[in-house]
Amino acid sequence: MYKALIVDDEKAVQIAIGKLGKWHTYHMDPPSLASNGKEGLYAMRELRPDIVFVDMQMPVMNGIEFLKSAKEEFPDAKYIVISGYDDFYYAQNSIKLGAIDYILKPIVEEELNTSIKKALHLLNPSMDFTKTEEEQSISAGEVAAIIKDYIDKNYSQNLKLSYFSDKYYFSKEYLSKIFKANYEIGIYEYVLQVRMERAKELLLDESLKIQWISDRLGYTDSNYFSKAFRNYYGITPSQFRKN
Incomplete structure (x- = not known):
């Protein structure tokens, strides 16, 4: 199974992503959690997640700093930025640092799962989403x-x-x-x-x-x-x- 990690200090966001993501449908374990970038790096070293959701505004180590370190250490993981700011600066910098997508808070189910499918397609281009969704019905x-x-x-x-x-x-x-x-x-x-x-x-x-x-x-x-x-x-x- 593929593994996911949520790096965000907001409990409500962690819960929303955990509940709205179609984890079983996409053959994934429910995501693990970290509340800041420093914890996120430790979690990545232990768990080796395939998909990482990262907030931009966090204590201790923010999203930009986290992405710089994480992308260098774990280049194969797929990073999805989550932010409460519809700001071109954040979007531009997250893409430069290797994020594959950028979604805004509050989390919308369809947008979240579209991002998950995008990440999974990059991890496994042959994955048949139609089949997995039919079987999950x-x-x-x-x-x-x-x-x-x-x-x-x-x-x-x-x-x-x-x-x-x-x-x-x-x-x-x-x-x-x-x-x-x-x-x-x-x-x-x-x-x-x-x-x-x-x-x-x-x-x-x-x-x-x-x-x-x-x-x-x-x-x-x-x-x-x-x-x-x-x-x-x-x-x-x-x-x-x-x-």
């Missing part, structure tokens, strides 16, 4: 339902949550949170629940060997399956059959 709740349906039908397969995260541009952590909120159970706990319920059904047929059931449920080691079953139900598969 599906909600996280709908993706959670897709994951649940996948587990119900493919419980014997090892679930790769990163597949759904990459496809729909939601972080794995966020999808896990939404899944649990919708179904009151964690994703991997649900995988185990489905497998164990299916195990009970298969064990009722005594013609089926436990090794075969283990393989059918996606366990390559029957001992591991037996241990998982015992931990879940309190008895082994063999004891369940006897009972």
